[in-house]
Structure formats: C-alpha cells, structure tokens
Amino acid sequence: MIMPTASELISHHHAHPLDFESVREVPDSHAWPDLHDHPTASAQGAVVPVIDLSATATNVLEQLARACESWGAFQVTGHGVPPGLLRRVEVAARGLFALPTNRKLEAARPADGVSGYGRARISCFFPKLMWSEGFTIAGSPLDHARTLWPDDDPLAFWYVYDARVPTPHALHHLPRPSNAAEKPCCDTTCSDVIEEYKEEMKQLARKLMRMMLMSLGLTEVEAEAEAETGWIGPRDEAGGMSAVLQMNSYPVCPDPDRAMGMAAHTDSTLLTLLFQSNTSGLQVLQVVGDNGRDRTARWVTVPPMPGALIVNVGDLFQILSNGRYRSVVHRAVVNRSSHRVSVAYMCGPPAASKVEPIGKLVGPGCGPVYRPVTWPEYLSVKGKLFDKALASVMRTQASSEHT
Ligand SMILES: O=C(O)CCC(=O)C(=O)O
C-alpha cells in the first residue's frame, strides 16, 4: 500500500495549519491584525474569583452567584481532584502532541466529525489561522484510538503515552501486548489516565451544576429534580451528562503580539472545566460598563494557580438560568518561551434532553427568554451562526407571552 505523504494528508484534511516547530516568523496566514480589540487589564487589576469548594468553606453559594453573574468564570480549589492526576493528564496530553505530524494526521478530525486531531473547530469563522492544534475526544479514549488508528493495535498506541514513557520514540522499544484485549504491562496508560480524568471531571461537573443551580435560588430538592428531568437524566438510566474532552496545544511563538492561540468565543456547553497547567494564556472578557451603547470591556488574564481548575459558564447554562448567568467570552494568547497545553472538559446534557429556562426562574414579569433546545440542535446553530447563536434561540416577545 502506498502511504500518503504528510503534505498530501495536510491538503486533504486541512487539519494541520503549520509546522510550528520549524517556523522562525509568524506567516501572514497566522498574523492577526486585531489582537488588541480591547485593552488587557494589568496584573494588579480585577481578578477572576477563586472559590474554595472544600467542606469548611463558607458562603460558597453566594460566591458562586457573584462570580457567575459578574464574570461567567471562576477558579475552583478544594475540588478534590488529586494533583497527581492533573500532572498525569498533562503528561498524557503533551505525549499526544509530541507525536510525529504524520501520526497525528492519521487521526485528523473528519469535516463532519467531532473527534480527532486538527485546528480549533471555530477556525472557520476567522480569516486568520490560530497558533494551536487540538485533539478532541468524545466517548471512550480506547474506542477513540481504535477508530482513529484502525490498522494499529490501539492499546500499543495509548500505552506508550504512559506518564513514565512520554516520548513517541518509545513506541518501538516497548513490549507490545500479545493480545489486543489484554491490559498492557505498564500500570498506567494514556487511555487509563484520560478515563480516570473524565470520571473525576464528571463528578465535579455534577457537583458544580447542583451548586450553581442552588446559587440561583433553587432548593437542594429542586436542583436534584432539575438534574433528573433535564441535564443528567434519570438516575437509573445509562448515559447521563455527555462530555467531550478537548486537549489544546499552543507551541512557543516567535511573535506572540501578532498570533492568536484561540480566538474569542463562548463555549457551547452547560459548563466547561479547564485545566491550564502552569502556563498563563487564558483571558476572559470582563464587561466593565454596560449602560446602553456605552459598553466597554477588557481582557483579564486568568493566572495559573497550582492545582486549581477554571470553570466557564457555557451558553446552555445561560439558557437554563434564563439569562441570569452569562456565558463567558474567552480566548487564549501565546508566548515566546513555553509550550502551553490545556485540557477542557466540555460538559452538556444527554443528546435527547431539551435545555430550557428553569421554571422557577420564569415568572410573571420575566418570561422565558430562550426556547428549548437540545445540545446537538444548539451545536448545529452555533456551527452556522457562531457568536449570534444564543440570540437566535431567543424567543420573540409574542411567543414568550403565550407560554
Ligand atoms: O486553552 C485555553 O485556555 C482555552 C481553551 C478553550 O477555550 C477551549 O478549548 O474551548
């Protein structure tokens, strides 16, 4: 069989924008003219709230309400996710991105697919390319590896990215499992780490969803009922919340003032749990004054905090909260000296669940602002309208008066 060359794969999939390692200058295709659309706040300025979730913390619901209303984002500590797992997931992500380009391109995300390797999915909305690459993993990482590399022994691929053996070269030196169904000999595989990480994130996302609903004024029982009828589904049913793991890589950049790691967007999720390791890059847009047409905003850097995770309110939570909590506009900038990776757990309801404003938050003077949508419906709208998607699922005044 004749294998396609890297450049054939690149032109076929349009997946890999650039061989970042080898370029000495930011090419025109990646040079953004408007990185300074809003000023960037100084480090001494406003700080995205940090909320301690541990049992001893007080006023957590009030803190959550304030953070979600004024920022749409916050960092959490005391969340219970072991720091060792965060380190291992970072090593796993770095191992994947260290694969040779050819190997990554074999896993290129198909034009109509969710999973795989490639540019940020929002790339199609911007005239310039971003200084990043990503792996998107929906479902089980092992099934994912099997689909992406069907001719390979997927276990061999995944277990190479053991925390102790992070380089792709190790592939050829490690003993392969004799039977693909057998567990590899190493005690932790990349696939295991991702599976374990997703499980931890799922528990934390559920806890945060409940707390955020309670911070909106729902009782514990009401928050639980919401969970069962809406975003988790009945307790005894398989499935529950769905999630996608998005691993992002931002290589070092020779001219960070002209390149964009990930352009401004909101997440199309209920909420996103983001691990940004120890390299700064995430910025959230803080709206400072919003009186009519006089709307000023600034970019605020979210500083890395050891062991902390960032929570972004997503578009679907904005719908659920009837607009009280706003999804946060955010972006990632790049730098000259450290290769940054981030891992986003993008969490939404089961595919068949309709997300709509919670009954208790809708009243006589305040009808439902949004119409019900499923996650797949919303993603399809977002894929066409991008930053106009939320506005397009708003009810007209006439329709909200009749419901
Ligand atoms: O890398 C980051 O800090 C942001 C990533 C992000 O916004 C995303 O994956 O949606």
Ligand SMILES: [Fe+2]
């Ligand atoms: Fe995002």
